[in-house]
Amino acid sequence: MDRAGYARALASAGLPEELPWRVTVSSRRRTIGLTAEPGGSLTIRIPEGMPSDQVVQAVTRRLPWIARATRRNAETAAAHATKELIDGENFPFLGRNRQLVLSARAGVRLDGDRLLAPVHVTAADIIGWYAAAGSDWLAERAPQYCSRLGVPPPALGVRDLGRRWGTCAPGASPRLVLHWAVFQLSAQLIDVVIVHEVAHLVHPKHGGAFERLVGQVFPDYRDRLTELTEQGRRVWMGDVRPADGRNGLHSAS
Numbered sequence: 001m002d003r004a005g006y007a008r009a010l011a012s013a014g015l016p017e018e019l020p021w022r023v024t025v026s027s028r029r030r031t032i033g034l035t036a037e038p039g040g041s042l043t044i045r046i047p048e049g050m051p052s053d054q055v056v057q058a059v060t061r062r063l064p065w066i067a068r069a070t071r072r073n074a075e076t077a078a079a080h081a082t083k084e085l086i087d088g089e090n091f092p093f094l095g096r097n098r099q100l101v102l103s104a105r106a107g108v109r110l111d112g113d114r115l116l117a118p119v120h121v122t123a124a125d126i127i128g129w130y131a132a133a134g135s136d137w138l139a140e141r142a143p144q145y146c147s148r149l150g151v152p153p154p155a156l157g158v159r160d161l162g163r164r165w166g167t168c169a170p171g172a173s174p175r176l177v178l179h180w181a182v183f184q185l186s187a188q189l190i191d192v193v194i195v196h197e198v199a200h201l202v203h204p205k206h207g208g209a210f211e212r213l214v215g216q217v218f219p220d221y222r223d224r225l226t227e228l229t230e231q232g233r234r235v236w237m238g239d240v241r242p243a244d245g246r247n248g249l250h251s252a253s
Protein backbone atom coordinates (compact mmCIF):
# COMPACT_ATOMS: atom_id res chain seq x y z
CA MET A 1 0.00 0.00 0.00
CA ASP A 2 1.27 3.49 -0.85
CA ARG A 3 1.08 6.76 1.08
CA ALA A 4 -2.20 7.78 -0.54
CA GLY A 5 -3.73 4.42 0.37
CA TYR A 6 -2.69 4.76 4.00
CA ALA A 7 -3.97 8.34 4.06
CA ARG A 8 -7.38 7.16 2.85
CA ALA A 9 -7.47 4.41 5.47
CA LEU A 10 -6.45 6.85 8.21
CA ALA A 11 -9.15 9.35 7.24
CA SER A 12 -11.58 7.22 9.24
CA ALA A 13 -9.26 6.57 12.21
CA GLY A 14 -10.92 9.28 14.31
CA LEU A 15 -8.09 11.83 14.20
CA PRO A 16 -9.23 15.28 15.40
CA GLU A 17 -11.05 17.19 12.60
CA GLU A 18 -8.75 20.19 12.62
CA LEU A 19 -5.50 18.26 12.99
CA PRO A 20 -3.16 18.40 9.98
CA TRP A 21 -1.34 15.13 9.56
CA ARG A 22 0.85 13.47 6.96
CA VAL A 23 2.04 9.98 6.25
CA THR A 24 5.50 8.70 5.36
CA VAL A 25 6.30 5.11 4.41
CA SER A 26 9.75 3.70 5.15
CA SER A 27 11.40 0.38 4.40
CA ARG A 28 13.72 0.92 7.36
CA ARG A 29 11.02 1.06 10.03
CA ARG A 30 9.67 -1.92 11.95
CA THR A 31 7.09 -0.05 14.04
CA ILE A 32 4.74 2.91 13.62
CA GLY A 33 6.21 6.25 14.64
CA LEU A 34 4.10 9.24 15.66
CA THR A 35 5.68 12.69 15.87
CA ALA A 36 3.92 15.84 17.06
CA GLU A 37 5.64 18.51 14.96
CA PRO A 38 6.53 21.97 16.31
CA GLY A 39 3.73 23.61 14.29
CA GLY A 40 1.06 21.37 15.82
CA SER A 41 0.83 18.87 12.96
CA LEU A 42 1.31 15.11 13.21
CA THR A 43 3.64 12.91 11.17
CA ILE A 44 2.70 9.22 10.98
CA ARG A 45 5.64 7.03 9.96
CA ILE A 46 4.60 3.62 8.68
CA PRO A 47 6.79 0.58 8.02
CA GLU A 48 6.55 -0.48 4.39
CA GLY A 49 4.08 -3.31 3.86
CA MET A 50 2.20 -2.96 7.14
CA PRO A 51 -1.51 -3.82 6.66
CA SER A 52 -3.67 -0.70 6.81
CA ASP A 53 -6.02 -2.02 9.50
CA GLN A 54 -3.02 -2.53 11.76
CA VAL A 55 -1.95 1.08 11.08
CA VAL A 56 -5.43 2.40 11.84
CA GLN A 57 -5.55 0.37 15.08
CA ALA A 58 -2.18 1.65 16.26
CA VAL A 59 -3.17 5.25 15.58
CA THR A 60 -6.60 4.85 17.19
CA ARG A 61 -4.99 3.45 20.34
CA ARG A 62 -2.86 6.54 20.69
CA LEU A 63 -5.55 9.17 19.96
CA PRO A 64 -5.50 10.63 23.51
CA TRP A 65 -1.74 11.20 23.29
CA ILE A 66 -2.06 12.62 19.77
CA ALA A 67 -4.72 15.13 20.88
CA ARG A 68 -2.63 16.25 23.88
CA ALA A 69 0.72 16.52 22.14
CA THR A 70 -0.45 18.27 18.99
CA ARG A 71 -2.62 20.76 20.91
CA ARG A 72 0.32 21.69 23.14
CA ASN A 73 2.56 22.27 20.12
CA ALA A 74 -0.07 24.26 18.24
CA GLU A 75 -0.49 26.60 21.19
CA THR A 76 3.20 27.30 21.62
CA ALA A 77 3.91 27.65 17.94
CA ALA A 78 1.53 30.36 16.74
CA ALA A 79 3.84 33.17 15.72
CA HIS A 80 1.94 35.57 13.53
CA ALA A 81 4.01 38.36 12.08
CA THR A 82 3.76 41.94 13.30
CA LYS A 83 4.45 44.51 10.59
CA GLU A 84 5.51 48.12 10.44
CA LEU A 85 3.80 50.38 7.94
CA ILE A 86 7.05 51.78 6.60
CA ASP A 87 8.93 51.76 3.30
CA GLY A 88 10.44 48.38 2.61
CA GLU A 89 8.13 46.30 4.81
CA ASN A 90 7.22 43.03 3.14
CA PHE A 91 3.62 42.17 2.34
CA PRO A 92 3.70 38.88 0.40
CA PHE A 93 1.01 38.18 -2.16
CA LEU A 94 0.57 34.73 -3.74
CA GLY A 95 3.79 33.60 -2.08
CA ARG A 96 5.95 36.37 -3.52
CA ASN A 97 7.53 39.17 -1.51
CA ARG A 98 6.08 42.64 -2.20
CA GLN A 99 7.79 45.68 -0.80
CA LEU A 100 5.70 48.48 0.66
CA VAL A 101 6.47 51.80 -1.02
CA LEU A 102 4.81 54.86 0.51
CA SER A 103 4.04 57.89 -1.62
CA ALA A 104 1.66 60.83 -1.98
CA ARG A 105 -0.61 58.73 -4.20
CA ALA A 106 -4.02 57.64 -2.87
CA GLY A 107 -5.11 54.01 -2.68
CA VAL A 108 -3.21 50.75 -2.30
CA ARG A 109 -2.14 48.91 -5.45
CA LEU A 110 0.35 46.38 -6.63
CA ASP A 111 3.02 47.35 -9.14
CA GLY A 112 5.09 44.26 -9.87
CA ASP A 113 6.81 43.39 -6.62
CA ARG A 114 6.03 46.76 -5.05
CA LEU A 115 2.94 47.50 -3.02
CA LEU A 116 2.23 51.19 -3.50
CA ALA A 117 0.36 52.92 -0.69
CA PRO A 118 -0.28 56.41 0.68
CA VAL A 119 1.96 57.74 3.47
CA HIS A 120 -0.72 57.39 6.15
CA VAL A 121 -1.82 53.93 5.10
CA THR A 122 -3.48 51.85 7.83
CA ALA A 123 -3.57 48.11 8.45
CA ALA A 124 -7.24 48.18 7.44
CA ASP A 125 -6.29 49.68 4.05
CA ILE A 126 -3.83 46.87 3.40
CA ILE A 127 -6.26 44.21 4.59
CA GLY A 128 -8.83 45.74 2.23
CA TRP A 129 -6.33 45.48 -0.60
CA TYR A 130 -5.64 41.79 0.20
CA ALA A 131 -9.39 41.13 0.18
CA ALA A 132 -9.91 42.87 -3.18
CA ALA A 133 -6.86 41.41 -4.91
CA GLY A 134 -7.61 38.00 -3.41
CA SER A 135 -11.20 38.16 -4.69
CA ASP A 136 -10.05 38.86 -8.24
CA TRP A 137 -7.58 35.99 -8.11
CA LEU A 138 -10.12 33.62 -6.56
CA ALA A 139 -12.70 34.43 -9.25
CA GLU A 140 -10.20 33.29 -11.89
CA ARG A 141 -8.92 30.31 -9.95
CA ALA A 142 -11.96 28.66 -8.35
CA PRO A 143 -13.98 27.69 -11.48
CA GLN A 144 -11.39 25.16 -12.73
CA TYR A 145 -11.48 23.28 -9.42
CA CYS A 146 -15.28 23.36 -9.30
CA SER A 147 -15.45 21.75 -12.72
CA ARG A 148 -12.82 19.14 -11.75
CA LEU A 149 -14.87 18.27 -8.67
CA GLY A 150 -18.07 18.31 -10.68
CA VAL A 151 -19.90 21.06 -8.81
CA PRO A 152 -21.40 24.27 -10.20
CA PRO A 153 -19.34 27.33 -9.18
CA PRO A 154 -20.55 28.75 -5.84
CA ALA A 155 -20.73 32.46 -5.01
CA LEU A 156 -17.31 33.67 -3.82
CA GLY A 157 -16.17 35.91 -1.01
CA VAL A 158 -13.05 37.01 0.88
CA ARG A 159 -13.12 38.27 4.45
CA ASP A 160 -11.76 37.77 7.97
CA LEU A 161 -12.68 34.25 9.08
CA GLY A 162 -10.84 34.29 12.40
CA ARG A 163 -8.96 31.02 12.78
CA ARG A 164 -10.25 29.36 9.61
CA TRP A 165 -8.74 29.68 6.13
CA GLY A 166 -11.95 28.93 4.33
CA THR A 167 -15.60 28.03 4.68
CA CYS A 168 -18.13 26.65 2.27
CA ALA A 169 -21.88 26.78 2.75
CA PRO A 170 -23.78 24.18 0.70
CA GLY A 171 -27.47 24.48 -0.11
CA ALA A 172 -29.57 26.23 -2.73
CA SER A 173 -27.10 29.09 -3.13
CA PRO A 174 -23.70 27.68 -2.16
CA ARG A 175 -20.97 30.08 -1.12
CA LEU A 176 -17.19 29.72 -0.83
CA VAL A 177 -15.36 32.22 1.40
CA LEU A 178 -11.60 32.49 1.97
CA HIS A 179 -9.73 34.42 4.67
CA TRP A 180 -7.98 37.53 3.26
CA ALA A 181 -4.73 36.51 5.00
CA VAL A 182 -4.40 33.26 3.04
CA PHE A 183 -3.49 35.23 -0.10
CA GLN A 184 -0.06 35.87 1.41
CA LEU A 185 0.72 32.20 0.77
CA SER A 186 1.63 30.53 -2.51
CA ALA A 187 -1.04 29.60 -5.05
CA GLN A 188 -0.21 25.95 -4.38
CA LEU A 189 -1.34 26.34 -0.76
CA ILE A 190 -4.37 28.55 -1.48
CA ASP A 191 -5.49 25.86 -3.92
CA VAL A 192 -5.63 23.42 -0.99
CA VAL A 193 -8.15 25.68 0.78
CA ILE A 194 -10.22 26.04 -2.40
CA VAL A 195 -10.27 22.30 -3.11
CA HIS A 196 -10.95 21.37 0.52
CA GLU A 197 -13.94 23.70 0.75
CA VAL A 198 -15.36 22.91 -2.69
CA ALA A 199 -15.06 19.18 -1.88
CA HIS A 200 -17.36 19.83 1.09
CA LEU A 201 -20.10 20.70 -1.42
CA VAL A 202 -19.89 17.04 -2.45
CA HIS A 203 -19.07 15.46 0.93
CA PRO A 204 -20.07 17.63 3.91
CA LYS A 205 -18.02 15.49 6.33
CA HIS A 206 -14.36 14.48 6.44
CA GLY A 207 -13.66 10.80 5.98
CA GLY A 208 -12.63 8.23 3.39
CA ALA A 209 -14.85 9.52 0.57
CA PHE A 210 -13.79 13.12 1.18
CA GLU A 211 -10.13 12.11 1.26
CA ARG A 212 -10.46 10.17 -2.02
CA LEU A 213 -12.04 13.16 -3.73
CA VAL A 214 -9.40 15.71 -2.69
CA GLY A 215 -6.74 13.09 -3.44
CA GLN A 216 -7.99 12.90 -7.03
CA VAL A 217 -7.20 16.58 -7.49
CA PHE A 218 -4.02 16.63 -5.41
CA PRO A 219 -2.28 13.30 -4.76
CA ASP A 220 -0.02 15.25 -2.36
CA TYR A 221 -3.04 16.79 -0.58
CA ARG A 222 -1.91 15.81 2.95
CA ASP A 223 1.57 17.26 2.47
CA ARG A 224 0.14 20.50 1.17
CA LEU A 225 -2.32 20.72 4.06
CA THR A 226 0.49 20.29 6.58
CA GLU A 227 2.55 22.92 4.78
CA LEU A 228 -0.46 25.24 4.82
CA THR A 229 -0.79 24.86 8.58
CA GLU A 230 2.90 25.41 9.20
CA GLN A 231 3.20 28.47 6.97
CA GLY A 232 -0.19 29.73 8.08
CA ARG A 233 1.12 30.17 11.63
CA ARG A 234 3.49 32.87 10.47
CA VAL A 235 1.32 34.97 8.17
CA TRP A 236 0.35 38.51 9.00
CA MET A 237 -3.11 38.75 10.57
CA GLY A 238 -3.24 42.54 10.71
CA ASP A 239 -1.05 43.38 13.72
CA VAL A 240 1.05 46.50 13.30
CA ARG A 241 3.77 48.00 15.44
CA PRO A 242 4.12 51.80 15.44
CA ALA A 243 7.05 52.84 13.27
CA ASP A 244 10.01 54.71 14.78
CA GLY A 245 9.22 58.41 15.05
CA ARG A 246 5.52 57.66 15.15
CA ASN A 247 5.90 55.76 18.41
CA GLY A 248 3.79 57.43 21.11
CA LEU A 249 5.06 55.41 24.07
CA HIS A 250 7.56 57.96 25.39
CA SER A 251 5.95 61.17 24.20
CA ALA A 252 3.76 62.04 27.22
CA SER A 253 6.37 63.43 29.60
Ligand SMILES: [Zn+2]
Binds near residue numbers: 196206
Ligand atom coordinates in the same frame (compact mmCIF):
# COMPACT_ATOMS: atom_id res chain seq x y z
ZN1 LIG B 1 -13.23 20.51 6.19
